Amino acid sequence: MTKSGSLTQEARFRLKSSSEYSQASFAWVTSLLLTVLLLFNSYDLGRQEFRPFLLTALFIYLFFTIIQSVLMLLIRKDLIRHGHVSASTRRVAWIQLLAICSGNIFIVTAAFHLIKKAKQVEYTFAVYMLLTQLFVIGVSALNMFKPYVSDTFFPAMAALLLILVIDLVVLIIVAQYTAASIIPRWMMGVSILLILTSVTGNVFALLLGISIIGRYRRQGKQKSNFWNDLWDRLAPNVTAMSGMFFIIFLFSISICSFFTFDYSMAVENNYSALLQPPSLAYPLGTDDFGRCLFSRIVFGARISLIVGCLSTIIPVIIGGVLGAFSGFYGRHTDNIIMRLLDVLYAIPGILLAIAIIAAFGANTVNLILALSLGSIPTYARTMRASVLYVSTFEFVEAARALGYNNRSIIFKHIIPNSLAPMIIKSTLTIGGAVIATSSLSYLGLGVEPHIPEWGNILKLGSTYLETHSYLAIYPGLAIILLVLSFNFLGDGLRDALDPKLEKA
Numbered sequence: 001m002t003k004s005g006s007l008t009q010e011a012r013f014r015l016k017s018s019s020e021y022s023q024a025s026f027a028w029v030t031s032l033l034l035t036v037l038l039l040f041n042s043y044d045l046g047r048q049e050f051r052p053f054l055l056t057a058l059f060i061y062l063f064f065t066i067i068q069s070v071l072m073l074l075i076r077k078d079l080i081r082h083g084h085v086s087a088s089t090r091r092v093a094w095i096q097l098l099a100i101c102s103g104n105i106f107i108v109t110a111a112f113h114l115i116k117k118a119k120q121v122e123y124t125f126a127v128y129m130l131l132t133q134l135f136v137i138g139v140s141a142l143n144m145f146k147p148y149v150s151d152t153f154f155p156a157m158a159a160l161l162l163i164l165v166i167d168l169v170v171l172i173i174v175a176q177y178t179a180a181s182i183i184p185r186w187m188m189g190v191s192i193l194l195i196l197t198s199v200t201g202n203v204f205a206l207l208l209g210i211s212i213i214g215r216y217r218r219q220g221k222q223k224s225n226f227w228n229d230l231w232d233r234l235a236p237n238v239t240a241m242s243g244m245f246f247i248i249f250l251f252s253i254s255i256c257s258f259f260t261f262d263y264s265m266a267v268e269n270n271y272s273a274l275l276q277p278p279s280l281a282y283p284l285g286t287d288d289f290g291r292c293l294f295s296r297i298v299f300g301a302r303i304s305l306i307v308g309c310l311s312t313i314i315p316v317i318i319g320g321v322l323g324a325f326s327g328f329y330g331r332h333t334d335n336i337i338m339r340l341l342d343v344l345y346a347i348p349g350i351l352l353a354i355a356i357i358a359a360f361g362a363n364t365v366n367l368i369l370a371l372s373l374g375s376i377p378t379y380a381r382t383m384r385a386s387v388l389y390v391s392t393f394e395f396v397e398a399a400r401a402l403g404y405n406n407r408s409i410i411f412k413h414i415i416p417n418s419l420a421p422m423i424i425k426s427t428l429t430i431g432g433a434v435i436a437t438s439s440l441s442y443l444g445l446g447v448e449p450h451i452p453e454w455g456n457i458l459k460l461g462s463t464y465l466e467t468h469s470y471l472a473i474y475p476g477l478a479i480i481l482l483v484l485s486f487n488f489l490g491d492g493l494r495d496a497l498d499p500k501l502e503k504a
Helices: 003-019 019-041 051-082 085-102 105-115 121-147 153-175 187-200 203-218 226-234 238-260 292-327 333-345 347-362 363-388 394-401 404-414 418-443 454-463 471-499
Strands: none
Touching: 003 051, 003 394, 019 051, 019 105, 051 085, 051 105, 085 105, 085 187, 085 363, 105 121, 105 238, 121 153, 121 203, 121 238, 153 187, 153 203, 153 238, 203 226, 203 238, 203 292, 226 363, 226 471, 238 292, 238 471, 292 333, 292 363, 292 404, 292 418, 292 454, 292 471, 333 363, 347 363, 347 418, 363 418, 394 404, 404 418, 418 454, 418 471, 454 471
């Protein structure tokens, strides 16, 4: 191979292995797609006129997309010539932080990622924690344009703004530390404060607090940490972290909406505002009963997350225990458990759910139980396979030699070391549970019709596809984004937990 050829191969390796370049490229592509989407929606074909708000957003997105394209080319040039991103290129990223005003999470995340050269796990958590808080405040603030707000709106917004200031200060502090830095004792108080602020649903604050405590306790000890190793492999995965951000954002806004949103806007009829187009007062318009679609989608996120998560956690626990006993004891125990589960596995999950709901009635509890029951055999098979593999390890034989009983060996040694496939599978299948929830609600067999749930909202909006298509588009997009987010996170966890995929 010629010298020029080797340089080309080396340059390709640098670009491929650079997390800054991959994240900048991802941000540019997504921002470009959003800009094109705004371009097509900025002109009203029916009225033959431009929409001022969307036209303004178009120019803002176009501005930051152009800068992002220049920044991406600068990163590419630096990597090819010098093998690293120069300080001058990193300084350009400060401009992109202003994109937070437009809500462009992809460009802002890429900018934070580029500004700091040596990024620790705590820095990544701090960045996403701040962005989650900002988006929750931004979405909640849209209620100020409504005819009225909830009684707790202003105190809740004040509390959220105070937490935002705390998050910003913590981000500045965390950004000063490197891998070799000593964490002072007073940071333990900061970590406790972060854990307390996570009551708003901002799980990134909880993760950051736990990470700081763990790092403080590990100081001076030379040993590998599974927690940090996992996040070190997961953090560079742009799609996985974007999915995780959207999930935690929905979780946080679902909790904060108890205080910042008025539930009556989502359930009470308002015949003076029937089928209103999107506006500041009604960001996503109103339905055929005059209910705010924006509020209904926000409150509907609670149901989708609760049903999706609970209908996954229940079969994970039950199926995991059954699979563990089946794989550990084998023989007759294995045959009895697995043959009974095969009978259940032979019935299609969605048909089993329909039968249970038809027999016991359509409500949230029955929906969770119906979806959970059909998933137990799948998780039991996954756990059984993992237990059969883990049972061959030497530490299991050592536990037997030390006199541990079978129950202790199963729950203290085998199950903890068999959880990785279960975690990956559960993350990937929560999206399917969300789709099943919405599908059953769409058919009238899920959540009660009067409750704002994405499937119910989509069912009502589907009757107005030709005249008011936004009534079906917005809840449909919400379902798609949530399912994609869980799938992206599941793929990222699979790559991070699979030792065969670790980089040398």
